[in-house]
Amino acid sequence: MVTILSTVEAQAPSTPGPSGCGPVPVAVPVVAVPGPGVAAALPNGAPPGPPMADDSKTNLIVNYLPQSMSQEELRSLFGSLGDIESCKLVRDKVTGQSLGYGFVNYVEAGDADKAISTLNGLKLQTKTIKVSYARPSSASIRDANLYVSGLPKAMGQKEMEQLFSQYGRIITSRILVDQVTGVSRGVGFIRFDKRVEAEEAVRGLHGQKPLGAAEPITVKFANSPGQKSGGALLSLCPSARRYGALHHPPQRFRLDNLLNVAYGVKRFSPLAIEAVPGLAGVGLGAPGAGWCIFVYNLAPEADESVLWQLFGPFGAVTNVKVIRDFATNKCKGFGFVTMTNYEEAAMAIASLNGYRLGDRVLQVSFKTSKQHKA
């Protein structure tokens, strides 16, 4: 498809391109803006102005990502299923911390579809990720999340949805439960498709008693994400919590922060590092960097998602690869996994070496080097 009025990277954000690789493109119109008297409509009848890409079949939103997962890891995971047009992990503007969700836009709609079917529900560390088509971005879908409290303990998610669904389309709902007993805390969330729907629900349900309930419920807009819920300075730094204040946090955080502060770089990429004097050659986050693990005795049908599922629970995984036969496209029985942190890699190896996967027993070890990686 050729759109005459397209501009070279006209939609380029102020940050580097999706891959973070290469220079920031300069917006250069391919053709001059029509002057006075020139018909404003294109031959195909499309309105003038920047072309609106239809991303509805290629653009995915990925929710419930582990806090530690970086944009590079996100790209690596989803890139195993097809060519990615752009990938963005959404992060807190001031702390740079992941907000636990991101977007992956594929080149091909078929790959997006494949990603949903193979990665939705994937367990990564403590999370179960959700992969679904992103709704077209619009102001009307923002701030549509409600906080509900005072729910009867017996009320389940289904019933809560029934109560709220009269006000609009529900995107997500959740009831918080006690971690040990699993009993409802009487507190939940409802995210509507549209903010106006949420507003109506507040008006209609706040202070109301659900059928048969003894107490009225409270319905209000939820705190915006990134707002602190307790704890102080340490809550800004999950890596300090996980690794202890005296230990070094994973280096990708430190480099990421350094790049953000010093250069205003929004995205972390190997090329960005190489562009920073004094960091060249550090290579963290570069493809192949980290601890490479050799996994042997995979089934012929094995695919990348198997490796993510096996190793993801042990920590930061930056890359997985199943080696396939060129002719048959079947796994040749082995693959590789790259993990950022030595301790996590060592734990994964100790746990997974000898692990029985189906009718096979895996052999897992650090890759013994022959340094000719791509």
Added chain:
DNA sequence: TCCCATT
């Protein structure tokens, strides 16, 4: 009283 769904 708060589960990280709109770049």
